[in-house]
Amino acid sequence: MAKATLTISSKTYSAWSLRGWLLCRMAGLEVEEKRVENNAANRAELLLLSPSVLVPRLTHQGASVWDTLAIAEYLNELYPQAHLLPADPIARAHCRSISGEIHSGFTNLRSALPMNLKVSHQKFPVFSGARPDIERIEAIWQECLSTYGGPFLFGAEPTIADAMYAPVTTRFITYAVPVSPASAAYCQTIAQWAPMVEWREAALAEAEEMEELEVEF
Known part of the structure; x- marks a missing residue:
């Protein structure tokens, strides 16, 4: 049987x-990573969030699944033992709701604080339009952590x-965003999570094949 393939882009910049x-x-699915070529045409499509790039895309057992939430639901159906969603139906609905919220929203945060795992700012001016996004994210985290x-x-x-909000934690750390102690502790939990450590190490070793981007892709 052919090995599963996950098409991705830059590990330094690509939150999706x-x-x-x-x-x-998390599902325990071993995948072969396939990188999108960082040529000028693909870079332009990535900057425009073009659906024709289809990143990330999981190819597995004849299925081709793109869109992060679609991948999440596909893996949850296939590997229920991985518990990608909470067992309790109320918590499960809550998990789906906040995952959908980060999937479709927070555009000001995305543009103001693009993911970049190779830089670290001691102080960074945060665009005022991103403040409501930051406050909403902290409220989501506080409710979940306390509940x-x-x-x-x-x-x-x-x-x-946690997979959906992991890139947000990297942004808060990269740009030294002032957050509550509870949010800061959650950011560190994600930073120390073994898969995140592995991804970050790979990002730091990644060749600089494209200019630093100003938007998320």
């Missing part, structure tokens, strides 16, 4: 690639929601 990769790791006990958003083990 990170999410798809984390979901595969389910942490250290992950829905308790002792990571879920789809």
Whole structure:
């Protein structure tokens, strides 16, 4: 049987690639990574968030699945033992809701604080338009951590929601965004999570094949 393939882009800059990769790791699905070529045409499409790039894309057992939430639901159906969603139906609905919220929203945060794992700012001016996004994210995290006990958003083990919010934690760390102690602790939980350590190490070793981007892809 052909090995599963996950098409991704830059590990330094691509938040969506990170999410798809984390979901595969959490499901226990071994994948062969296929990188999108960073030529001028693809770079332009990535900057425009063009659906023709289809990153990340999971190819597995005849299925081709793109869009991060679609990958999450596909893996949850295939590997229920991985518990990508909480067992409790109320918590499961909550997890799906906040995962959908990060999937479709927070555009000001995305543009103001693009993911970049190779830089670290001691102080960074945060665009005022991004403040409501930051406040909403902190409110989401606080509700989850207080309701389910942490250290992950829905308790002792990571879920789809943690994969979805992982790139946000890197942004808060990269740009030294002032956050509450609870949010800072959650950011460190994700930073020390073994798959995140692996991804970051690969990002730091990644060749600089494209200019630093000003938007998320």
